Amino acid sequence: MNKNKLSLILCLLAGCGGLAAGYFIPENFSIENLIIGALGAVIIVGTLLFLLLYLKDMKPTIEVFMKYRYLLSNLITRDLKVKYRRSFLGFMWSILNPLLMALVINAVFSRVFKFQVDYFIVYYLTGSLIFNFMSEATSGSLTSVIEASSLIKKVYIPKYIFPFEKCMFAFVNMLFSTVAVIVVILIVRMPVSLTALLFFYPMICVFVFSTGLSLILSSVNVFFRDIGHLYSVWTVAWMYLTPVIYPAEVIPDNLMFIMQFNPMYYYVTYFRNVVMYATVPSLNMHLMCAVFALFFLGLGIVLFKKQQDKFILYI
Numbered sequence: 001m002n003k004n005k006l007s008l009i010l011c012l013l014a015g016c017g018g019l020a021a022g023y024f025i026p027e028n029f030s031i032e033n034l035i036i037g038a039l040g041a042v043i044i045v046g047t048l049l050f051l052l053l054y055l056k057d058m059k060p061t062i063e064v065f066m067k068y069r070y071l072l073s074n075l076i077t078r079d080l081k082v083k084y085r086r087s088f089l090g091f092m093w094s095i096l097n098p099l100l101m102a103l104v105i106n107a108v109f110s111r112v113f114k115f116q117v118d119y120f121i122v123y124y125l126t127g128s129l130i131f132n133f134m135s136e137a138t139s140g141s142l143t144s145v146i147e148a149s150s151l152i153k154k155v156y157i158p159k160y161i162f163p164f165e166k167c168m169f170a171f172v173n174m175l176f177s178t179v180a181v182i183v184v185i186l187i188v189r190m191p192v193s194l195t196a197l198l199f200f201y202p203m204i205c206v207f208v209f210s211t212g213l214s215l216i217l218s219s220v221n222v223f224f225r226d227i228g229h230l231y232s233v234w235t236v237a238w239m240y241l242t243p244v245i246y247p248a249e250v251i252p253d254n255l256m257f258i259m260q261f262n263p264m265y266y267y268v269t270y271f272r273n274v275v276m277y278a279t280v281p282s283l284n285m286h287l288m289c290a291v292f293a294l295f296f297l298g299l300g301i302v303l304f305k306k307q308q309d310k311f312i313l314y315i
Contacts, residue, residue, distance in 0.1 A: 064158055071157065075165040076172065094176030095183070098125060098132075102184065109245055117247050119190045119276065125181045126275055127244035127268045130202060133174040134210045134264060135235050140166035141214030142221050142228055149315035159308045163218040167211045174203070181275075193278030201289070202270040208293035209263055215300030219307045222314050242268060263292035 084093065105128075106121040117123050141163035145152070148162045185192060221227045242264045243251070251259070259265040266288045273279045 068158060068161055072161055072165055072168070075161070076169050079165070079169045080172065094173050095180045098128065098177045098180040099184065101128070102180070105245060119188055122181070122184055122188060122190055122276060123247075123272065124245060125184055126272045127242070129174060129177055129181060130206055130268050130271050131239060131242055131244050131264055132177070133170050133203075134206055134213075134267075135239070136173065137167040137170035137207075137210040138214050138217055139231065139235065140170060142217045142231060144214075145218045145222055145311060146315055152312065152315065159311060160215065160304055163214040163304075164211060167207065167214055170210070171203075171207055185275075190276070191278075192275070195274040195278050195280055198274040198280070199271060201274075201286070202267045205270075205289040205293040206264075206267045208297050209267070212293070212296030212298070212300035215304040216296070219304045219311075222307070222311050238262075238264065244268060263296075266292065 102121050102125050105124050109120070109124075144162035144166050145159055148157075148159075151157060152159065217227065217231065239245075241258065241262060248259070248265075248269070266285060270281050270285055270289055273281050273285075
């Protein structure tokens, strides 16, 4: 039995296990739970099994990545220096920017629109922290391959390094911005539970999701430059489709189904639940965060690997 057949059988078994698990929990039983559980089990377990079975085949790729890890580090450092070059406060702007924006949003939305949300400024910051990371990572990655064309034409460098570096750069900025959330929590004296220690899970998931989406966007943008102009409009629409500024409760029930297909809804909601509301998200929430992340990462890797040899003809 070859590896492909073995992977398929194991994935099917994982799916059956997910169905069985959902069936034998009557208090949580629903068709939605069954579908989500089965899909989550198939994708998560299948991905892990794929990595285990093909670990030897991935060895050359890992070796190449390790060879260029210093270049990755230098690119991240360069972007950080360029962003804050000739700035008096330097890296402090990563903390001050979200704080100042939060003050403006808080003044407008909590007072003018009268949203009944406790600790609204924290509510906004927890949502914008996750969404802004995704937006910065994917927007930066969009043109990363094209901007590195002069370097790609001269020497061999794994092309995925460039969109991945933009995601890492955005992740570092998000870690700085996390300080702003902590400062505001201390100022408004919002109670925090031990569930806040789970904050890393949505951060990791949205990082994986953004990396996959970045690989897709950076490869497609090489051939269709209009993507760059369209994506800037889409990110604005995406932000308003995600409860970053407004509470999810204001969304009509007949439109809530849209949120089920919005990955950022799950990441933002998970982060808020553990930080603000001291609740551990459900198994479905955990699965959906992982499913979207792994699905887009796998799709991004496949698409980028298939198209990367043609980049040199278009950049």
